[in-house]
Amino acid sequence: MKSSAEFKQLYAAKTPASRKLSERARQTLPAGVVANVKYFAPYPLFMQRAVGSHLWDVDGNEYIDYCLAFGPLILGHGHPAVVRAVAESLATWGTTIFGTPNELEIQYAEKLMSMLPITGKVRLTNSGSEATYLALQLGRAATGKPAIARFEGHYHGWYYEGVLSNTPRAADYGDPDRPTSVAGSRGTPAYILENTLVLPFNDLDACSKLLTANRDRVGTVIVEPSPRAFYQTDPAFLEGLRALTRELGMVLIFDEVMSGFRSGPQGAAGIFGVEPDLMVLGKIIGGGFPVGAVAGREDLLDLTSPLSSGGSVFHSGTFNGAVQVLAAGLATLDILSDESQMRPFYEATEAFKAGIRHLLTAHHIPGHVAGLGANFGVIMSETPIRNYRDLARENGAMREAFDFACLTEGIYVHPHKPFYTSLAHSAQDYEATLRKLDQIFAAIS
Ligand SMILES: Cc1ncc(COP(=O)(O)O)c(C=O)c1O
Known part of the structure; x- marks a missing residue:
């Protein structure tokens, strides 16, 4: 050997x-x-x-x-279709970014939404990390609850707002064998950890107990529905998680930055037939350019609208919807839908x-x-x-x-x-x- x-x-x-x-x-x-x-x-x-x-x-x-x-x-x-689309976009639109709305954004949003197994609206970002961040903000804003729940070992981006607190707190499990160190990144403030509940994947009973016990503070649950390509999802678990979060009035986010269009044509949501409130995408949908997206329930997405009554969830980004990202993304989505x-x-x-x-x-x-x-x-x-x-x-x-x-x-x-x-x-x-x-x-x- x-x-x-x-x-x-x-x-x-x-x-x-x-x-x-x-x-x-x-x-x-x-x-x-x-x-x-x-x-x-x-x-x-x-x-x-x-x-x-x-x-x-x-x-x-x-x-x-x-x-x-x-x-x-x-x-x-x-890929020739992507290279051509990028070159043509420069010739056609004459720029890399307008800083104003343009029709390509509408074409892209219409195409993407037509391919997803959910209805509603979509917001674009420059990375998967930004998109999960926005999705969590929408959950917090909609429920008014500060804490989020996430699954041990799942990855949602590099920032510390809860998504890098990987290890469950012993206090949450009442289990002295669980390690108490929780931060996945140095410099994580204590209030972040206090507002993050870490759940075990594929264990509906434990999730039910933990989420029910924390229902007054947790309003949002984020999960990789087909996690890390290292283990299989039990379909009954995902269905149970959907039913549980609905019953507890929590916003369920599927992070499909990795699994979207890689697991199958409609991501893990399509494969398991389970509809989240929000679906987060990235990677593939930019055709090799930096991108992210939050798609799903119209009432949640509309919270980002500056027209939103009662104040909006502020979301912005100089480079959101950059021309070549959308052109490369559309060329890729065209092939993915064939x-x-x-x-x-x-x-x-x-x-x-x-x-x-x-x-x-x-x-x-x-x-x-x-x-x-x-x-x-x-x-x-x-x-x-x-x-x-x-x-x-x-x-x-x-x-x-x-x-x-x-x-x-x-x-x-x-x-x-x-x-x-x-x-x-x-x-x-x-x-x-x-x-x-x-x-x-x-x-x-
Ligand atoms: C499931 C998942 N969510 C979020 C991210 C973060 O995306 P990005 O690296 O584009 O910020 C990744 C990146 O690997 C990911 O796999």
Whole structure:
């Protein structure tokens, strides 16, 4: 069995130019990165070219890309329809941003809403983080209650307003074994933690008890309905959560920044047939440009309106609705709404996942391929994964060896992160990847 240390040595031997750039970057950028998610030890790869499903790093190594910028690039890098739409938008509109309303915004909103399994209105932002922030504000404003509930291990953005308080408070559970440290980020004020209730996923009884006990202060519940591509959602749990929040008069937010259009054509809400009050989107809907959106109940969205009687929830943004974002997004949405292109894509991804499952079994590796649609995790664990705590039991050493073996074999996955696929991935890409995974599983088992 080859260890992660051996694969890391190989990684270092193949990527000296990345190491050098990382050392240089650290002089001006903390850890040499502009976003924490881009970092991994000992240093991340520096890419310099991308075509479709392939990447090349600064040492000239070629990779099949299964990260796709953490999800947005469902059409692959530089899809011709997106490139054309962006170039044409500059010629047609003559600018990158008007700072006034324009018709493209209406076209985009109409198209997006026509594709979602919910009705109502939509607001645009520049990122998923901004969009979840707005959705939480709407929940607080509508219910008048200061606290939010979120699920342990789910991710909703980088800001600390409750969304980074990951670990439940022992006091909430009455359980002395639960750790009491709660902040996911330094500098989080105590009032934020006091106004954040952390729930266990896939456990309706516990959610019912906790939400009922806190109904006077909690008005908003945010959840990833298909979380992190690392574990499966129990459909009855999601239905139960919907019924429970409705009964308690709480606003239910589905954060589909990751799962929207990746789980399936209508996101997890469509797959499970459960309608949230608000649906948050991002990543894919900008066609590779920065974007976020909050869609759903008209009465909630209309709280942002400056015309709102009783005062509005203030929401703004210089770059909201920038022309190229909308043009690239519309070109992407057009393809996403074309079933003749999407069905074969989802089918090819399922076949690829089945191929990985088959290899895990063949090599007697205790593991799962979890997650809906075109975003899935390969988890090295004997036990079924139902929530974040189960995930902590993963065989970390084997997973690390797997990650670095993939990188040295030309399969680009960001360590500890899931796989993403795109329409640009060809049958040859999947075949080549499965051949390499066969060797990798043989080496690490
Ligand atoms: C489920 C979920 N919500 C919110 C976000 C934050 O989005 P952004 O990185 O665009 O701010 C992410 C990012 O990965 C996400 O996966």
